[in-house]
Amino acid sequence: MEAKHEIYMENMISKIENRLMQYVQVTSQTARQAELIDAMRYSLEAGGKRIRPVLVLEFCRMCGGTDEQAMAAACALEMVHTFSLIHDDLPEMDNDDYRRGKPSCHKQFGHAVALQAGDALLTEAFGTVIRDPVLEPEIKVELMKILADETGAAGMIGGQIMDMSYVTRTDVTLDELKAMVSAKTGALIRGACQMGCIAAFAPLEKIMLAQQYGEKLGMAFQIVDDILDVTGSLETLGKPVGSDAEEGKTTFVTLMGLEKAKAYAEKLTWEAEEILQQFADHAFLLDLTRELLTREK
Amino acid sequence: MEAKHEIYMENMISKIENRLMQYVQVTSQTARQAELIDAMRYSLEAGGKRIRPVLVLEFCRMCGGTDEQAMAAACALEMVHTFSLIHDDLPEMDNDDYRRGKPSCHKQFGHAVALQAGDALLTEAFGTVIRDPVLEPEIKVELMKILADETGAAGMIGGQIMDMSYVTRTDVTLDELKAMVSAKTGALIRGACQMGCIAAFAPLEKIMLAQQYGEKLGMAFQIVDDILDVTGSLETLGKPVGSDAEEGKTTFVTLMGLEKAKAYAEKLTWEAEEILQQFADHAFLLDLTRELLTREK
Numbered sequence: 001m002e003a004k005h006e007i008y009m010e011n012m013i014s015k016i017e018n019r020l021m022q023y024v025q026v027t028s029q030t031a032r033q034a035e036l037i038d039a040m041r042y043s044l045e046a047g048g049k050r051i052r053p054v055l056v057l058e059f060c061r062m063c064g065g066t067d068e069q070a071m072a073a074a075c076a077l078e079m080v081h082t083f084s085l086i087h088d089d090l091p092e093m094d095n096d097d098y099r100r101g102k103p104s105c106h107k108q109f110g111h112a113v114a115l116q117a118g119d120a121l122l123t124e125a126f127g128t129v130i131r132d133p134v135l136e137p138e139i140k141v142e143l144m145k146i147l148a149d150e151t152g153a154a155g156m157i158g159g160q161i162m163d164m165s166y167v168t169r170t171d172v173t174l175d176e177l178k179a180m181v182s183a184k185t186g187a188l189i190r191g192a193c194q195m196g197c198i199a200a201f202a203p204l205e206k207i208m209l210a211q212q213y214g215e216k217l218g219m220a221f222q223i224v225d226d227i228l229d230v231t232g233s234l235e236t237l238g239k240p241v242g243s244d245a246e247e248g249k250t251t252f253v254t255l256m257g258l259e260k261a262k263a264y265a266e267k268l269t270w271e272a273e274e275i276l277q278q279f280a281d282h283a284f285l286l287d288l289t290r291e292l293l294t295r296e297k
Numbered sequence: 298m299e300a301k302h303e304i305y306m307e308n309m310i311s312k313i314e315n316r317l318m319q320y321v322q323v324t325s326q327t328a329r330q331a332e333l334i335d336a337m338r339y340s341l342e343a344g345g346k347r348i349r350p351v352l353v354l355e356f357c358r359m360c361g362g363t364d365e366q367a368m369a370a371a372c373a374l375e376m377v378h379t380f381s382l383i384h385d386d387l388p389e390m391d392n393d394d395y396r397r398g399k400p401s402c403h404k405q406f407g408h409a410v411a412l413q414a415g416d417a418l419l420t421e422a423f424g425t426v427i428r429d430p431v432l433e434p435e436i437k438v439e440l441m442k443i444l445a446d447e448t449g450a451a452g453m454i455g456g457q458i459m460d461m462s463y464v465t466r467t468d469v470t471l472d473e474l475k476a477m478v479s480a481k482t483g484a485l486i487r488g489a490c491q492m493g494c495i496a497a498f499a500p501l502e503k504i505m506l507a508q509q510y511g512e513k514l515g516m517a518f519q520i521v522d523d524i525l526d527v528t529g530s531l532e533t534l535g536k537p538v539g540s541d542a543e544e545g546k547t548t549f550v551t552l553m554g555l556e557k558a559k560a561y562a563e564k565l566t567w568e569a570e571e572i573l574q575q576f577a578d579h580a581f582l583l584d585l586t587r588e589l590l591t592r593e594k
Contacts, residue, residue, distance in 0.1 A: 030476075032462035033455045040450070087416060090389070092408030111389030116458055117413075119419065120450045121382060126423045130438055141427055144441070148424035153337070153417045157332045163414055165329035179327075251556035263509035 003293045005284050009054065015067065016053045020044050020075050023128050024121075035198040039109040039117035040124070043082050046100050051221075052077040054288070059210050060194025071134035073143050076125040081188055082149050083121035086114055088160070122151075136198070142198045150191035159184025165295040172250040178219065185217030187225040195218075209275055216272040223265040225250035230258060232296065233246055269293040298588045302581050306351065312348045317341050317372050321418075321424050336406040336414035336420070340379050343397050348518075349374040349489040351585070356493025356507050359576040366416035370440050370492040373422040377448050378485055383411055384527035385457070419448075436473065439495045447488035456481025469547040472492070475516065483515030490514075505575070509552040517565040518589055520558055523548035527555060529593065566590040 001009070025042060026037045053074035058072035058170050089096040089104040090111065097107050106114035129135070129143050139273055162180040166172045193210035202210075229244045244251050252261040272289050276282040298306070321341060350371035356498035357367035377568045386393040394404050403411035413592065426432070426440050446452055459477040462494050463469045490507035499507075526541045527550050541548050549558040573579045 018463055030459050030462070032458045033450060036455065036458045083416075087412060088299045090412065092387075092403075092412055106389075112461055113458070114385065115389055116386060116417075116454050119380075120454045121443055122419055123449040123454065127449055130441050130445055141437050142436045144423060144427050148420055148427055152420040152424055153330060153333055157413050157420065158333065161329045161333045161410070162327050162410055165327070176327075190466065212467045240469075297313060 001287050005287045008284060009288070013050045016050055016057070016071075016074055016078065017045070017135070019071050020078060023075055023079075024124060035109065035113060036117055036120060039105055039113050040082075040121050042108060043086050043099075043105045043117065043121070044078070046082075046102055048081075048100060050078065052081055052188055053294075054218075054281045055189065055192035056196040056199070056259055057283075058285050059193050059202075059279075060200045060286075062197075062281055062282075062285070063197050063200035063202035063206055065196075065200025065202075068134055068194055070199040072129045072135065073147075073199050074192075076128045076143075076147060077188055077192050077195065079121045079128065080124040080147065080156070083118040083125070084156060085158070086118040086121070088107055088108065089240060090114065090213070093160075093164075139201070142213055143195050146194050146198065151185040153190075154184060155187035159187060166250055169245065169250070170248070172255075174255050177250060177252065177255060181219055181222045183217065185222045186215055189218035189221065190214035206279070209278055213272050213275040216268045216275070217289060217292070220265045220268040221273065223252045223268070224293060227252045227258065227261055228295075228297065229253070265293060272293075298584050305581060305589050306585070309351055309354055310347045313347055313354070313368075313371055313375065314342070316368050317375060320372055320376075321421060332406065332410060332453065333414055334460055336402055336410050337387055337418050339398075340383050340391055340402045340414065340418075341375070341404060342350050343399055345397060348589070349378055349485050352486065352489035352511070352514075352582075353493040353496070354574075355582050355585075356490050356499075357497045358493075359408070359578055359582070360497035360499035360503055361577075362493075362497025362499075365431055367496040369426045370444075370496050371489075373425045373440075373590075374485055374489050374492065376418045376422035376424070376425065377444065377453070380415040381453060381457070383415040383418070386431075387411060390457075390461075394550075398589065409530060422448075424430065436495060436498070442490050443488045443491050443495065447484040452484035452488075456484060463547055464544065466547070469552075472502045474547060474549065474552060478516055478519045479512065482519045483512055486515035486518065487511035500543065506572055506575055510569050511549060513565045513569040514570070514586060514589070517562045517569065520549045520562040520565070521590060521592065522561070523550045525592075526550070562590055 022040065024037060024223045026034045056074035056077060057067055057070045085099060086105045088094050089099055090106055096104050098104060105117055109117065125147065126144060129140050129147065132140065141266050151157065158181055163184050164182060190211050193214035194207050197210045226244065229242065229251070252264065256264060269289060273286055276289065277288050312434050318338065321334060321337050324332045353371035353374060354364055356369045369386060374548060382396060383402045386396055387403055393401050395401060402414055406414065422444065426437050426444065428479055429437065439514050448454065456477055463473070487508050490511035491504050494504045494507045523541065526539065526548070549561065553561060566586060573583050573586065
């Protein structure tokens, strides 16, 4: 990524992280409620790429909106993403003790608090949009329609359920894998792009383009994840290489082979870049889209 | 309860239950996603008193609104209530294998599906209000503001967290118990009363009265629960008597004694009835309020 874009992105992420901490604060609560808030903030602070909120801010900006218009939607999506990671790590799901090199939420705060911190983050995601002082009610409802659709049984949660059922199957087809990834990984990324446009009062045509871009970016993102699980190193990745193969998981690499998977991710990235050309002032996002394809972690 | 009110309430509950099943339906999903929807419907169908949705419909009607205006909010609250029961029953929380005489959601569908069925119900609660074809965006946002506030870290979820920390303490004070119950049990009941008024475009003064009524009703409801745990029978209650004492739980009965607890529930009920007098056409709710005090299960 270009140096000026790196600085630009760092500034954007710092704004998002500050706002996330403002949204989730201890008010006059008991010690145990304060622990709940601590757990929510712990997982929000754990970081990650912040792709979803960055996409919200960028699509809003490219459609002529301000960061202020987009910030509630951006943070709401990051809260939903974080809630899903907390619940994913619980023993009944993936049973992961670590997340991004730190103890996972339930290891740090106990299972019950982690479960409820996830629940509270999902609630706060909607609450954050609802309580925003800038947005009009019509826009809030439009934003939350995407948020609810892309999070729920037909979106991310539905995708996780599909993913779980595929772990025990050896005959998952490429179409099934694509449908699962489109829901599990794609839903919030598509949602982010659309919500950015909606926050800027963009016309339906732009929202549809953003959705298509998000679909392609989300799919490419997952393919690169699958590739890195084979070609990456523990050092850059921060997690064991080859864990997919060890679990017998069906991935784009197991179904297509490494070279075809790489070519498919390249094709999707190229198509996503094509769509971006139809938005003004797209240089940063063009750079980020390419960066996500060539990333090493 | 008067016979005509019983029939009236049965009709209302039947309307609510039909609508809940309409809101949560399998569309074109995979088998595993269908199982998620099944789990959501299983827990929604498990029944219970349906107090929260009934309160929404009644406050809406008493403020001059129609059932149609109130139905999304009514079902949303029942979805949040049901989500909280599913997560409450999970091993990391109360670890209950049965709920209302049927296997709890995770016993029937497995832990992972139950966890996500709860997550999806919480998401659908907001989705149901968001997608309502009748309500104006301003009203939707006002309804969801209450929904998010009363569900989140300062509401029901915060109350559950307090409750869990009180299980291991023997020095919980009456003020602490009241604050916990006001959050854990009171939040959604207060929310129901307020949301009914909001759906009917009632003035702030009426919303405030509804909130006060809900606060008193919720507290009385919990005290009666505590009393029944001591005086009830397995037969009428459908669960073991004395389970609170066995767990060493602090309740209104352990702190006040049986007679004072009864008198306090009576006082709160009387005050709630007083508030109802300020609403038109309150005969049914007056009857229900009294019924909840004298119930045997």
